[in-house]
Amino acid sequence: MDGAPQDGVPATQQTCYRHPGREANVRCTRCERPVCPECMVSASVGFQCPECVSAGSAGGREPRTRYGGRVVSGTAAVTKSLIAVNLVVYLLAHFLSDKFVIPLQLVGGGYYEGHKVGVAEGPDQWYRLVTAIFTHQSLPHLALNMLSLWWIGPPVEAALGRIRFLALYVLAGLGGSALSFVFMGPGDASLGASGAIFGLLGAIGVLVKRVGGDMRPIATILVLNLVFTFAWAGIDWRAHIGGLVFGAAIAFGMTHGPRERRTQTQVVTCALAVAAIVAMVCIGVADFPAF
Incomplete structure (x- = not known):
């Protein structure tokens, strides 16, 4: 009282x-x-x-984002780290040239210094699916991809959290690399972060749709990028389409699972993405023409 x-x-x-x-x-x-x-x-x-x-x-429980990621101080740490990695690899490629780039780029199958190389040669060459995502030789190519990552990455990272964002980025990039390899022939090569960037485009579309936002700006950007993909010679459209599909699918799985089993659903989503990537690579290896 x-x-x-x-x-x-x-x-x-x-x-x-x-x-x-x-x-x-x-x-x-x-x-x-x-x-x-x-x-x-x-x-x-x-x-x-x-x-x-x-x-x-x-x-008490630490604060979480709407989709289960940790709320942390600072902004877009993973996005900035990815940009830094791409910049460092570009500088090394610029100064060391082909002897640095050729072992990193995505090659279906071919010869280098008298030895067979490429993803078709087996699992010891599959690392190229990853390294190609972070490798650029052209400054305009690097600048376009990094500007896109700078614009699109932070809102996706803020929504998903750092770990989920990184998983989506890498898996979307791998999905683009895998689809690119499936359609490659001997001597074909590809590199760049475009597949992962298209994955973020697909992801941000899913996120905006999930919260009932206006899809028109996202749709416009996506259509323009697809037109540019198919209209400009030398662009690996396969990596772009693969990244877009994987990014959208992974984001859907991360944002639409039941809240009480959200983490489990997200882990299963990523595991299914990995399984699909491995299956695509195995199909590509089996069907790769002799060289």
């Missing part, structure tokens, strides 16, 4: 439990101990004492 004595001290003359002698006219909403203005911590309802705040932080 308001005004009732506590430990022999009238409510109007309470002292802070942490600072004896300081008047305290507010009680912690959790433990009901009196606290002075210095010790008052604003809560969703009323004020709490420092000890209750610490206990609640230790035992």
